[in-house]
Amino acid sequence: MTENTIDPNSRPAEPVVILVEPQLGENIGMVARAMANFGLGQLRLVSPRDGWPNDKARAAASRADHVIEATRLFGSVQEAIADLSFVFATTARQRDGFKEVRGPVEAARMLRGRATAGQRTGILFGREKFGLSNEEVSLADEIVTFPVNPQFSSLNIAQAVLLMSYEWMKSGLDKETDTAFSGPSVVPADKHHLQSLVDHLEHALESRGYFRPAEKKPKMLDNLRAVLTRPGFSEAEIKVLRGVLSSLDYFSPREPRGAGYPERKARAASAAGTGRGNAGRSDD
Template identity: 45%
Template sequence: MREEGAAPLVAPEGETPIVVLVRPQLPENIGTTARAMANGGLFHLRLVAPREGWPKERAWAAASGADRILDAATVHASVDDAIADCHRVLATCPRPRHVIMPVMTARAAATELRSLRERNLRTALLFGPERAGLEAEDLARADTLVRYPLNPEFSSLNLAQAVMVLAYEWWVAADGTPPVRLQTHKTEVATRGSLENFMGHLVAELDACGFLRNEAKRPGMVRNLRHWFTRGEVTEQELRTLHGVVAELSRGRMRHGRPEPEAPRTPDDD
C-alpha cells in the first residue's frame, strides 16, 4: 500500500461498474486510468494479462494519488475469468467490428449502468489494448457495444481518455449540480428591495446632475437603467460598490459647487 499522498478513496455501498483493461501495454496507462476512474467515481479495476506484468511502480507514479484503486486491482489470465461474476458486460470499441449487438453512446450506457446498479446487478466495462482495441473474441464476451460520437475524421483516444469519457458520464448521470449557477463567493444575490434602494440613490444623483433633464425621455431612461441592473443577478457586494461610486460622483460634483441631492438610505446606513 502506498498511503503517502494517496486519496481516501472508498467505494460506495452496492454495485458499481468494474473497469476491465484487456491486455494493457504500459503501466503508466494503467495508472492514468485509475486516476480517471477516481474522478468519475469508479473504484474497481481488473487487469487481463498486462503486457509488462503486475504490479509496476510506474503505474502508481502516474495515478496522482488514486493508489487504492491500484492496490485493490486484480489480475486475470483471460477476459472470461475477469467477467465470470458479472451479470452484464459492456465493451468499448472505436472501430466497426463484425458483430451484431446493441450499440450505445457513453451517455446512454451510463444511464443503463445506473439502472443496473439499482437492480444490484454487477457490470463490467471492457477496454482494449492501446494499439488496436478489443479483438473480435473479446467483443463476443460482451452484450452491448459502447461507441463515442466523436469527430469521425479523428476519434483517437488514449486508454485513460476512453475510460474518462465513460467515468464522467457515469458520474453526471446521478449528479445534481445545476447546469448554470452564479458563483458569489462570500456575498449573496441582491434582493429586489436592495436594487430599488440603489435605483433611488442613482436616479436622485442623475436628476441632480441634470442627466435626466429631458422630462419626456426621463421615464424611458430610468426604465432602461432599471432593466440593466435587474436583467442579471447583481450581488449585494456589487451594489455596495455602486453605492460608493454614486456617492463619490456626488462628492465630486459638490467640489465644483453643484448642489447635493437628498439621497435615499443605503445598506451601510442600517
C-alpha cells in the same frame, strides 16, 4: 495485487473496469486516477505488456493508491469477466455482429440499474493501438461507443475510462445536473431598495449632466430601471452599487456641468490657444 482470484463474497455495486493488454504503466495509472475521480475502484488487467505491479502506474495514479492496490491480474478476457453478469465492450468503430450499441449516457444508466438489482457488471477497454479484437467484443453483451469526431475518433484509454466513469457517477446523482458545490443563494432585494438605488443614480447623473436633452430624461430613466431590474440584485449587491455612487459624490465637479464633454473641451482648447497667441503678439 491478486492474480486470477475473485472473492465471491465481495460484490461492490460499481462496474469493474477491465483493460485488455494495456501497454504503458503510465496509462494504467491515469486510468486509476480517472476511476478514483468518479467513484470507481475495481480495476482488472489482462496481460499488461510491462507486467504488474508497475512503478510508473503508481506514480501516474496521483494518489489513487486504493485503486492500484486493489488491481487484479488475469491471463485472458474470459477469466477477467467470468464472475460478471453483464459486460459492455467499448469501441470507436463499427463492428460486424448483432450486438446493441449504446452511447455512454444510456450505458451508464443501464449499469446503474443493473447494479441496483444486485448484478455485477464490467466495461472492457482495448489496447492503446487498436482497441479490442472482434473476438473480445463478441464476449461482451453490448457495445458502448462515444459520439466523437469521425475524422479523429481515437481516444486515449484513460480518456475513454474517464468518460464512462463520469457518466457512472452522474447516473447516481439525484439530478444529473448536480455539481459538487454551488454558488451562493441570492434573494432578490425588496423593490424599495432598488428604487433607492435608481433615485441615487438619477441624482448622481443629473449633477453630471447625463440627461441630455432634458426632454429625453423620462425615457432614459425608464431604460436605466429596465437595466437594473433585470439581474435581480440582492440587497448586498445594491449596497455595493450605492457605495460606488457615494464614492463619486465625495468629489464635487470643479468645472461647470457638462464642461467635460468632448465638443466643449475642443472649444475650450481652441479658445485657450487663441488667447496664448494674442499674448505673444502683445509682448512683441
